[in-house]
Each structure stands twice: as C-alpha cells, then as structure tokens.
Amino acid sequence: MAKQARADRLIALLGPVHEAAQVTARRLCRSHADGDDLFQETVLRALDQIGTLRDEARFRGWFYAVMVSVHRARHRRRFWRRLLSLDELTFEPARPADTETWEGAERMAQALATLSLAAREAIVLFELEGFTLEELAAIQNDSIPAVKSRLSRARRRLRDFYEKLDVRAPISLGKERRHGNG
Amino acid sequence: MEMDDRIAIDLRAYGRATDRAPRPLDGIAASLRAAAAVGPLTRLRRPLAVGALTLAVLLVAPVPYTRQRGFDFTVAADGTVLRSPHLERVWGPVYAMAREKLFHIELPLKDQTSEELEREIRQQLVAEGYTVDNVKVWRFAGLGAGIHCDILPPTTRVTIDAHRGTEPLHLATDIDVGPGPARLLVRDGEVVSAPRPNPFEEQEMLIDRLKACGVKGDVTVDAKGGVRIHLRP
Numbered sequence: 001m002a003k004q005a006r007a008d009r010l011i012a013l014l015g016p017v018h019e020a021a022q023v024t025a026r027r028l029c030r031s032h033a034d035g036d037d038l039f040q041e042t043v044l045r046a047l048d049q050i051g052t053l054r055d056e057a058r059f060r061g062w063f064y065a066v067m068v069s070v071h072r073a074r075h076r077r078r079f080w081r082r083l084l085s086l087d088e089l090t091f092e093p094a095r096p097a098d099t100e101t102w103e104g105a106e107r108m109a110q111a112l113a114t115l116s117l118a119a120r121e122a123i124v125l126f127e128l129e130g131f132t133l134e135e136l137a138a139i140q141n142d143s144i145p146a147v148k149s150r151l152s153r154a155r156r157r158l159r160d161f162y163e164k165l166d167v168r169a170p171i172s173l174g175k176e177r178r179h180g181n182g
Numbered sequence: 183m184e185m186d187d188r189i190a191i192d193l194r195a196y197g198r199a200t201d202r203a204p205r206p207l208d209g210i211a212a213s214l215r216a217a218a219a220v221g222p223l224t225r226l227r228r229p230l231a232v233g234a235l236t237l238a239v240l241l242v243a244p245v246p247y248t249r250q251r252g253f254d255f256t257v258a259a260d261g262t263v264l265r266s267p268h269l270e271r272v273w274g275p276v277y278a279m280a281r282e283k284l285f286h287i288e289l290p291l292k293d294q295t296s297e298e299l300e301r302e303i304r305q306q307l308v309a310e311g312y313t314v315d316n317v318k319v320w321r322f323a324g325l326g327a328g329i330h331c332d333i334l335p336p337t338t339r340v341t342i343d344a345h346r347g348t349e350p351l352h353l354a355t356d357i358d359v360g361p362g363p364a365r366l367l368v369r370d371g372e373v374v375s376a377p378r379p380n381p382f383e384e385q386e387m388l389i390d391r392l393k394a395c396g397v398k399g400d401v402t403v404d405a406k407g408g409v410r411i412h413l414r415p
Contacts, residue, residue: 004215011211022204027196036205043210044217104195111192128197158189 010050013059014043020129021063027124028071038074042067064131065139068121075117111161119154126151244273296320 014021025042026035046066053062112120118140125131125139137147248269294302296319307314318330 007214018207019204023201027200101195104192105199108192108196162185
C-alpha cells in the first residue's frame, strides 16, 4: 500500500536522526511539551511530503527544513503565545543538573525567547546542532549572507540581554534552585 | 571576552539541559503507521467537520432580531396622517435575519455604458418599490465603477373616500412607507373641517376603502375619533 510504504520509508530514514531532531524541536520551543508537539507535527508533515524527497542522503537537512516550516506555521497560529512575557516562560530542565548549569540554561532559555523566530532557529541550529552555514541557509531557505547577518544580529541581541542582566563569566551563582530535578 | 564566554557557557548548559532521552523510534513508527492508515484527508477532515458543524449551528440557531411588518397609520383630528413602522421582535435563524436585512442588485458591468447601468439600477430599485431620484454611474478604466444613488422613501398611494354631510369628499395621499418615522399631510385640506361619521361607520368605511385599494389592514377608531390603521404586507 502506497501510504504504508511511504511511512516505512520515513521510519527508516528517521532512524539515525530522530533523537537529535526531537531535542532540536524542544530547543526551538518555549517548553518541552511544545517541542514534542512540534516534532510530532513535523513527522506528520514529513509523511505527507516524503514523495518530494529525491536524494535520501539529504534527508537530515530536508527534515529540519520541514521542522522549521512547521515551527513557523505553529508560531503564526499561536498568535497570543507570542505575547507571553518572559516571566511566564517555564523552563524545565530535561535531566538532573547542578545549580549553575540549571541557572545558565534557564538564562539562555530566556535570552533565546527574546529573539525572533528565525534568529532563534539560526542560533539553535548553528550553535547547538552544528549545522554549517550552507546547511542552515538551505534549511531556512535563505542566502548564506542573509543567514550570516541573522546570526550576527542574534548574537548581538543575546549580548544585549546578558549585559542588561550584568552576568559575566565566570560567575558564582548562589541562588537556590527553584525547581527540583535532581 | 567575558560576556561571550558567559553566553557560550550558558548555551552549552541549555544544550545539556534540553538533551533528555527522546521518544523511542518504535513509538514514532507506530504513530506514523496509524497516521498513514488514516490518511491526510481524514486528519484534515476532523477540524473541517468541526468548523462546518459550528457554522451550521450558527446559521440554524435562532437569534432575536427586529423586523418590520407593515405600518401603523394614525389619522389625527387636524387631517394629518402619522406613519410609523410596525415592528415586531422575532426569533429566527441567521440566514432568515440576513434575508430580511439585505437588498440585492445584480449589475452586468461588462459591455455596459454608464447610462445603461444607471437605467438598470433605476429599474431594479423601482421594481423593489423604491422611488429613485438620481442615479449616477462613473466608470474608471480598469478600476471598476463608482455609483451614486439618491433613493427617496418608497410611497404608497392610499385613497379614502369620505363624506361631509351628503357631500362626497375625495381624500388621496401618498404615504411614505420607507423606514423610520414620518409625518405626512393629507392633500385634501377640506377633510380637516369635515364632520366625521361615527366611529363604527368610519371604521367600516376605511376597511372597505382599503380593500378596494388592494391593501390589507386593520382599522381601529377610538372614542375620541382617532383612527389607527395597521397595514399588513
């Protein structure tokens, strides 16, 4: 059956990338639940569009491009969520972390939330997922200079956020952990 | 640079904190096979069906609205006729309310001169019972058309025969049947001083005359000689 064959093809291709893709989805979103929803929706979209994938060697980039497209569509749909203040951002560490790691992660989650959608994607995909500029340009469907410029602006924005917090490295964080998670 | 170092450290911390054990591939595969069995159309159909059902409920569910059913006419002692719309509050579906509120004109814009369009608009308005004073159409090449209409309130001619003693009086008036209150003068001023017949005779006479004019209506004459005519459509 054609649909089942498409599903089997996608499952086989997802094997090597699904774990990293799920993590990326969580990093792109403001909560893990949103990230899991994004991944699930991306997989369903990929199932519908898998027929357009010609070169299976390029599956990873193709799948992330689908994820970025779904991410933006979800963002447009959830208009009101864009108006959430940073105070309402709930950062849930995924695994046990020490106080410094947890606070640094929470601070970065807040800093990323101040970026535009495309800038957040650029930082996450380039800095955390290790995509090259060429791959990032293909995923974001932009030119390499445009992506370079976006990354530069995003870094400046992060720096501004940190300067306002007046947080410099190395620092000693004496705050109590607010959410227990190991 | 200290700040850049801090950012790099926090980015790595964010990466570690979000890197939890993801959902196993088996679970994803089961979801995918189920989705493939259902198909994209069915996935799409559910929200569409919910939307269509909501729309249908909105269209069919009764809503309160006011509609006009005829007019109330009051003939005052000084010979003037006061007309007010006879309104009633009803409940009905949205599409019925829309039909009450809308007036539709269809215009074939293509290959029509401005004069032909003006004529067409005038004809359709007149056919709907409107009195059209002025219709002006401007055509703009490639940009469509501008239309200006001066529509007078539609009128209905009501003729009532009365008697002053044995002398017959002919009372004719154009009654404004457009929306909103209006005060209309009876054309034959002589009726003002005419002695009125008794209320029962006047009521019967008016009903007969209304019937003769092809107008359905209820006539009420009170003890003080006030006449109230309710025209039904």
